[in-house]
Amino acid sequence: MSSETLLYITIAAITALILALFQYLYKSKLKSHLKYLLTGLRTLSIFGILLLLINPKFESFTYFDEKPTLVLVVDNSESIAYLKQNDKALEIFNTLKNNSELNERFNIESYAFGKTVKTLDSLNFNKRQSNLSLALKQFGEVYNNQTAPILVLTDGNQTYGTDYSYISKSVKQPIYPIILGDSTVYSDLSIKQLNVNRYVYLKNKFPVEIIANYTGNTSINTELKIWSGNHVVYRKALQFDATKSSEIISTSLLANSVGVKTYRVELVALNSEKNTFNNFKNFGVEVIDQKTNIALVYDRMHPDLGALKKAIENNEQRSVSILKPKDVLSKTNDFQLFILYQPDNSFNELLKEIKELNSNTFVISGETTDWSMLNNSQDYFKQTITNQTEDFQPSLNRNYGTFIIDNIDFNSFPPLTSEFGSFKMSVPFEALLYKSVNGIETKDILLSTFEINNTKHAILNGEGIWRWRAQSFLNTNAFNTFDEFISKLVQYLSSNKKRKRLNIDYKSFYNGNDDVIITAQYFNKNFEFDNSASLSIVLKNTENKNTKEIPLLLNNGNYTVDLSGIEAGEYNFTVKHNSESISASGSFKILEYNVEQQFLNADILKLTALAKNSNGEAFFSSQASLLIDQLLQDNRYKTIQKSTKNIVPLIAWKYLLLLIVLSLFIEWFIRKYNGLI
Known part of the structure; x- marks a missing residue:
């Protein structure tokens, strides 16, 4: 007072x-x-x-007294079981978790991680991928303002995510890796990396790059082979020794038929080799007959052009040519889709030509769009001309049903600059994005698609889409979300397939550790999305003829099924409605590959460096008692008296x-x- x-x-x-x-x-x-x-x-x-x-x-x-937190994290991936460390990991975990002195000194919180992090309830060491960097990043954020040393039981072999070597810079807590695995160095051959394009073109040669590694001290000879079925299509003799531990092999293979083609790269194993699972790797390519050519037409340069080209060409099946209107006129027959960026008077002749050809279009308007010309050149939509601009944020129409849209966080995307005034469509259309002002959704169209005279069209009322691609990277550390959104829009606009009540989305092949997720959308007879449908997938392995039926679950506006974990092979599937005679079929391949079985030893050097950079210390699995003593004696982890x-x-x-x-x-x-x- x-x-x-x-x-x-x-x-x-x-x-x-x-x-x-x-x-x-x-x-x-x-x-x-x-x-x-x-x-x-x-x-x-x-x-x-x-x-x-x-x-x-x-x-x-x-x-009151506040004890420090002890974060106990266990690697729950398959590599722990493959290295025969699962029993040891359980023993160490129980020793630490149940130690009376540690429980008196710390509040112990337990977690397990594979590709994601979860509170630990059981350990089965069956996760197909491991992401240690994500686990450490999340613990660094959760316990940022606490005293909370992190104990990690792991072999240090990460198979997913960014390299954890650099994560210690952003984690304020000391990290104590408990190393699970053999430290003995054995002679071992492995395929470290394989680079190949997903799509190739018929009768073309496609490049394959292989990085072969050798661990050992003696000189050895081996041979690299690439198999296509039962035939060797490429072979090369290799030599390694203590000074030459890796080699990059580059070759080209011929794509001579359309469809998914699978290959197998193999390093002939040494007689004394302990792990031969990392000596081979399967890969696949999809051979297509031709590429979709897209004309991106502009009259003034803008960052949107580069963002659109990057996003569209992220799919190797598509090629984008950035051209001036006068340069397109002589080769309009070469393109399946015309993207008209901010049309003005220079687009007059091109618009007439496109109308005569009955071609598909994607119009993007902005500050320099000549709306007087554009309104008079077609009868599909009209914009009130005010000569004023406004910024509008996107709002996703979750009832959009022309094609499947992933659950993108459009609310976080920056606004686009658009002409102020009413915009009216005079043909049947579907709004994909609405305009939003100050968080309030309007029914004004930002992006819509429509079909007329057997052609497909889209109109985007705003410039600045390059910021969306940048925001997508900030949200997810990758451009994939935005690129896939543009890819699906372009795929719809560049194809002539008719609209169906049941649409499915899947890949033609998956690598062994990929997430195998199939997505579907179902519409009623009025083509309105039906969120109460009962859909299931009938999956059949073409090799052993095993068949199983799995229900699809409604998730973020789509029906999805996660088939991750099924065995490698070729599958046919049918997605069907359980009370109507509507179905859609497809097929895919899963290539045999288990990334968690590629390791022979624990990564001791990286784990030791991680501990040192975070002011912690690395321990081997036999040193659990030494770790307990150090934690109990460390003055950084004293109980703190706090007051309210x-x-x-x-x-x-x-x-x-x-x-x-x-x-x-x-x-x-x-x-x-x-x-x-």
Whole structure:
């Protein structure tokens, strides 16, 4: 309580006493001793009221002890079981988790990680991928303001995500890796990396790049082979020794038929080799007959052009040519889709040519769009011309049903600059994105698609889409979300397939450790998305003829099924409606490859460096007791006494109000009883 408040309270007490004395000793003619009792009661009442007006605040402190947190993390991936460390990992985990001294010193919290991080309830070491960097990043964020050393039981072999070597710079907590795995160095051959394009073109040669590694001290000879079925299509003799531990092999293979083609790269194993799973790797390519050619037509340069080209050409099946309107006129027959970026008067002839050819278009408007020309050149849409611009954010129409849209966080995307004024469509259309102003969704169209005279079209009312691609990277550390969105839009616009009530989305082949997710959308007879449909997938392995049926679940506006973990092979599938005769079929291949079986040893060097950079220390699996002793003796992990400061205003103290009322009542009663009122 401040000295100023104390002064006010003193003045209040003196004032209350003076007023009471004036009332009962100076002014009153009362002679009995009651005047002293009444004076006291009046003083108490006035002082209480003045105290409420001053409303002093009182401080109270609550003290408590806070133990540091011990974060216990276990690698739950298949590599732990493959290296025969699963029993050891369980033993160490139970030793640390149940140690009485550690539990007295720390609050122990347990987690397990594979590709994602979860609170630990059981350990089965069956996760097909491991992402240690994600686990450490999340713990660094969650325990950022706490004392929380991180113990990680792992072999250090990460198969997914960014390299964890650099994560210690952003994690403030000490990291203690407990290394699971053999430290003995064996002679071992492995295929470290294989680079190949997913799509190739018929009768073309496609490049294949292989990085072969050798671990060992002796000189060895081996041979690299590339198999197509039972035939060797490429072979090369290789030599390695202590000074030459890797070699890059580059070759080209011929694509001579359309469809998915699978190959197998193999390094002939050494007689003494302990792990031969990392000596081979399967890969696939999809051979297509021709590439989709897209003309991106512009009259002024803009960052949007580069963003669109990058996003579209992320799919190797598509090629984008950025051209001026006059340069397109002589080769309009070469393109399956025309993207018209901010058309002005220079687009007049091209628009007439496109209309005569009955070609598909994607119009993108902006600040320099000549809406007078564009309104007069077609009858599909009209924009009110105001010569003013406005910024609009996108809002996804979740009932959009022309093609499948992933659950993209459009609300986080920056606004696009668009012409201010009403925009009207004069043909049937579907709005993909609405305009949003200050978080309020309008029914004004930002992006829509429509079909007319057997052609497909789209209109985007805004420039600045390059910011969306940048924001996509900030949100997910990759451009994939934006690129796939543009890819699906372009795929729809550049094809002539008719709209169907049941659409499916899948890849033609998956690598062994990929997530195998098939997505579907179902529409009723009015082509409205039906979120109450009962869909299932019938999956058949073409090799062993095994068949199983799995229901599809509604997830973020689409029906999905996760088939990750099924065995390698070729599959046919049918997605069907369980009460209507509607279905869609497809096929895919899963290439045999288990990334968690590619390792022979724990990555001791990286784990040791991780511990050192975070002010922790690395321990081997046989040193659990030494780790416990160090944690107990480390002065950084002492229990801290903390206090909570509570500030309570006097006006919140109900007893003072009761005391004021009681004193006034007693004073009134005495005066009434004695005939003074």
